[in-house]
Amino acid sequence: MRPDRPFCAIVLAAQRAGRTDPLADAHGVANKSLVQIGGVPLIRHVVDALAATPGLARLRIVAEPEAEAALRGVLRAPFEFVPAADNLADSVYAAAQGVSEPMLITTSDNVLLTPAAVTETLQALSDGADVALALATEASVKAAHPDGQRRFYRFADDAYSNCNLYALSGTAATRAAESFRSGGQFAKKPLRMIVHLGPINLALLLLGKLTLRGALARLGRRFRLTVAPVILADGAHAIDVDNTRTYACAAELLRRRRDHERAAA
Template identity: 70%
Template sequence: MSSQPESFVGVILAGQRPGRVDALAEAAGVVNKNLVPIQGAPLVRHVVDALAATPGLSRLRIVVEPGTAPLIDAVLPHSRLQIDYVPAANNLADSVYAAVEGVGDLPILVTTGDNVLLTPGAVLDVLAVLQGGADVSLAMASQASVMAAHPEGQRRFYRFSDDAYSNCNLYAFAGPAATSAAESFRSGGQFAKKPMRMIMALGPINLALMLMGRLSLRGALKRLGRRFRLKVEPVVLADGAHAIDVDNARTFAVAEELLARRAMADAA
């Protein structure tokens, strides 16, 4: 599915919630989880390397607390990359909105600093959907593919009428539609933590159908896109490892194991 993209801007969300002490960061003796080392490099370095290896990346924006930006900058490559640091907002939605301001017509690829199993192929697949006319694309992986990658990798799945899926924390926005999409997400707030905002943003009927498993993944996103006047398309990645990010000690161990396997396969 992947194809050679036009230039795009990469955005990595690496901020921490104010006042929160991350257990992994505390155990590793660092101030931000994205600096925790795994397989010889900080979490965020693995993500940056995947984006840097993707054809078409023109610049990179990293959303993080201003005090942490120099620490992240010190562990990143600076050969050809233009890296901008954007101050993290108080919530994820506002951070995304701040990161996409002023990018012009370029497509935007958004992921998280703990998405260490990200690959250039997955990035290209998500961007390719934009070339097909979508305003927003997001990566998902089926439950079967995630379990095949590692049985302990993910425990949260969203059940639709066609299958159960997990989110891969990988999104793309097409040019000018990016800002309006981010604004929609911004007004919707952090859905998982503020259910009433989710109901207001999605509409009670759409939300009920999704919760009852009456809609397919594509059908649910079509309704969501209609609500925001955007064409939203899913990309179901074949490798379920893309749905495994580093949230806690369990997923850290899983990601470390899978990264080691990849390194061995590359060396063979």
């Protein structure tokens, strides 16, 4: 994909209906996206990274209607607001309506996102993928911060962590989004794994017989899509802000980046 090829970015910022996020509650805000880190709200870091990526044609933010005014008050980049649906898959479908260009999906707590990671993930579409998902190896994540991530997906070739960053070639590919984005919930919902992976694929995965690319190739065949992993070198991309522990890790890494940029300048 050319660096300047237009793409649409979708940022998932909604909270689950009827639930108060503990981190938001601790910081006295209604939506976790508004929690301050490094002096600005979580979502501002994400949006600034997207705005700095060549080719951004439109930005859509998915959240509950009550959060729209607050989000418009803290973001500098123009965006289209999309009211969140009852579930994640329907929210992605709603945000994808009318979009013909490639789509980049991420979350509002992905504060360590960089333009380079966005470009690398989108590039996989030009290389022939219908769906691309960014991951980082266990070694690279722990090198970035030893406490940044505690859950990894183990395959025959290595262990990986999800970076909450996905590229879709078009609206037909959105039917895979729910499977990939909800991957972290699979360990708690075994029946969901069986439905999405199939019992044979699941057995091979649990026995450690599948490599990452082999597993995604099998999953892609179930959706009739070409699914490509994008292995990001910087494991910090797999550290988002889920709780107080990861908040502290991300805050430290943001400080390191800022100090490095100042030193370079």
